[in-house]
Amino acid sequence: MIDSSRCKHNPPPCEFNWQGRTSNPHAHNTLAAARDALLTAQRDFHEIILGAKNEARALFGPDSDQVASLGLKKKSERSKPKRVTEG
Numbered sequence: 001m002i003d004s005s006r007c008k009h010n011p012p013p014c015e016f017n018w019q020g021r022t023s024n025p026h027a028h029n030t031l032a033a034a035r036d037a038l039l040t041a042q043r044d045f046h047e048i049i050l051g052a053k054n055e056a057r058a059l060f061g062p063d064s065d066q067v068a069s070l071g072l073k074k075k076s077e078r079s080k081p082k083r084v085t086e087g
Contacts, residue, residue, distance in 0.1 A: 053070055060066040062075040 053072060056067050056070055064074070068074050
């Protein structure tokens with residue numbers, strides 16, 4: 001029978017301390033790499049969406065129905081700045 005406590009393929013259990021770090025440095029590095037990959041994917045997706053919105057404004061104009069269908073306000077629907085009078 002194989003002693004599982006001495007096997008290289010069975011790392012010790014991963015425990016989190018109060019700072020959110022693990023007692024296992026390999027697990028900490030793996031979690032950090034996964035977090036970085038997730039944040040990079042989210043940022044890339046956000047930039048794609050912003051590019052699509054800018055492209056819609058460029059193709060159809062800032063006051064078009066296509067821009068409104070993306071969830072943006074039409075230029076004509078924006079409120080004009082109000083002048084504050086002192087007196």
